[in-house]
Amino acid sequence: MTALVWLRHDLRVRDNPALFKAAELGQGVVAVYVHCDAYVHQHTIAPAQLDFVRRHLHIIIKDLAALNIPLLIIRVQKPAEVAPELLRLAQAVKAEYCYFNAEYPLNELNRDLAVNQLLRDHGILVKRCHDRCIVPPGMIRNGQGDPYKVFTAFKKKWLQTVMPVAMQPLAAPAKQVAPANLASASIDEIDQLFSGHELRDLSVFWPAGEDEAYRRLDRFIETSIARYQDQRDFPAIDGTSSLSPYFAIGSLSPRQAVAAVLAYTHGEWDGGDAGANCWLSELIWREFYQHVVVDYPQVCKRKAMQAHTEAFPWRYDKTLFAAWCEGKTGIPIIDAAMRQLNATGWMHNRLRMVVAMFLTKNCQIDWRWGEDYFMSQLIDGDFAANNGGWQWSASTGTDAAPYFRIFNPVSQSERFDPNGEFIRKWIPELAHLSNKQIHNPPALTNYPRPIVDLSASRKETIALFAQLPPIKH
Template identity: 50%
Template sequence: MQLIWLRSDLRRHDNTALAAAAGRGPTVAVYLLSPEQWLTHDDAACKVDFWLRNLRALSAALGELNIPLLIRTATRWDRAPEVLLKLCRQLRIEAVHVNEEYGLHESRRDAAVALALHAEGIAFTSHLDQLLFKPGSVLTKTGGYFQVFSQFRKVCHERLHRSMPSLVKAPGKQAPLAIASDPVPDAVAGFAPPGPSLRALWPAGEAEAHRRLDTFADAQIDYYQSERDYPAKPGTSQLSAYLAAGVLSPRQCLHAALQSNQGEFESGKAGAVTWINELLWREFYKHILVGYPRVCRHRAFRPETEALPWRDAPDDLAAWQEARTGLPIIDAAMRQLLETGWMHNRLRMVVAMFLTKNLLIDWREGERFFMRHLIDGDLAANNGGWQWSASTGTDAAPYFRIFNPLSQSEKFDGEGVFIKHWLPQLAGLNKKDVHNPAALGGLFGVADYPAPIVNLGTSRERALAAFKNLPSRSSTGEGHE
């Protein structure tokens, strides 16, 4: 008997570990509920709900193949070895199959499980699945992990030219087993389920994920490069939550993009090329987790930036978190996050730079807050994005490049459509004033809307001074490859 231990791979199709297990013999699936671990990792309640809803859909899909899905609890990951060992003994499991996960805690958990199983003569087999390339296989000429995305992408392109990752066939129906599937719980203690409106935005299941992927690849990918930065337009794929939970695989996304672009990934349609680029950014940040594990420990990728004089400013942090900074594009973006569990990618950069540069608040505060609210929260992508915006990370924005929220707002939401949707109290303003109501003057400004909590000009100078005073990069031995 084979056991597949499901984690962030909640799908039946193109699932490497599932196909490998089913190819070896009768298969059972298991999913571990780990609420204390999820709390430690700041996983959002809406994300845990999304996992559970996708698990229910997957249980039905596996049921059609006579593969039962069992639910067990290992409150923390250090309990996983004993919980899985007990199950393996009960079912007389010969081998446990998993799809590799990345990050320090994930690697330690899997090593501990492998050790416990091997001691009892049970095989533990891990498979490459949530990435196109195994970490450690895309390296610099000196054998190190890349620190610069453009160089990483170049090697990935060379590899893709030589060999394109193929899709894995879904397993067929097996003979019924005398094992019943466990019911998937509606909720887990510590994670309050979101309201129906948020759930409706993110339907569960592979069928929905593929509907979105097909719609994007057929109709929208051509406009991706030109429209992805405009938050009021449907310019993005809305697939990130499905990728994070493994309801879709990056291979499926790559194949769909290539199909829309006559098999090209470096030429042809700009939209398809740009989107494939985004898949490779996702890949890059996962490789960074493995190559530079300090980023899993809440450490800056660039060690010299640990000396930055971050401000302890709880009132400013709360204003940012609660969408009342007085800067409409920032507040509208934060409102989108709080109500939908998702934020437009351009705005993720704008609000992150505002927090880390204009407010000079530690990027870790923002990273944690995002993880606690994002339905697509992913350690690698979230950490990578925050450190990029804060100029503490790989390939980081140069510290003197600080997005101005007003010019970003005017450029990417020129008519104020996005702002007015999320901040209805500003709906009466014209397209010039909606970006900066404070400029209207008057004793009270706009009713129900706060004055800006910071002066953009002086706060920018403060950030520049803080970065200029850091020890030079060369003294840390952390220059780019």
């Protein structure tokens, strides 16, 4: 008898509850990774993220082999094939248990329910562990037992809930008794898993592996966390952790991150260290959006969190949208940010908000177009964080930016890239301009004029939002 561990967005050996608990049984463990072709298309998984997963599998297969845990792989075309294929494998390796870490968006939830049902029907016990959030969704409730709609209240309750808990990440599982006659997949077979999909190797920016994630975490805490609050909004400064790709595919867990913060603050939660408090807050934002997809499942069905905003007359102008995607809007900070995204698979948080507001509030383009484009490019693409960020920017979501507070991208640029350093890096054709001109250039032959009038479009958007039907409570 063995225990099967189904690895998904938790590609690490340390602090992996499903793997750890399966190994604790001491019966021998077999790990499996399932690749579903349709999932990649339906969820617009970026070629950069797909390749990041592939590179992680190359590493984890060796880490698991050192623990006598073979990693097998399955490829299916449709989500409906996942459960029968897992059952087939579980029966072939004589698994008594199947462990996995929970994933919360609706499609993933339904897939996991089907797996649970089928395996249980065949006498295999399914164990679903919580890993992706420190506090599992459903546990943070207000006095009436309802979920929070506002981040600050959620954060307060989250801190009250976790503060007494010692944050001790799990170790790697103990070495297992090797299951007889079972060989791991080969590196070639792993690569074959992704054949037919576009892959984008961004290892120059994003090396793979949980060791790399840990190295970045350590370096961030040693060198940057103290100044995080002051530096985090300036895209020309390397002031944030750049850990989001590792959280997204799970080569780093939120517990590992919070434990590192607590080691730095000597165990103080939300204490006197402004940098640590601020970074912890960002980790709680991450949790907040994971909870939102469970508490408000309509967001998983391409619906606005605030139903009344569905009446907004979004535009579907392909020319405007293409200019935004390609970084050719004529607004330097927007173009620099989009070029950063297209080149590196990542964008600075301040700029994600600025480009998303510009697309939705100045171009009035449906936030779902922006959400999809981000997912198609981001190496850190995460449904909950991305949807949450887009709905916040479009004023359709929980804790949304009030519709009348619209960022002016030129003012944001002057404030957060005062010397135009970030713009110069990504738009060399503007490098010769003065620090003042660079944010709002004069007519130039080699740079487009702005594709929208910022002031007129802002006024129009506010007027359109003001006409929406009232919110129903």
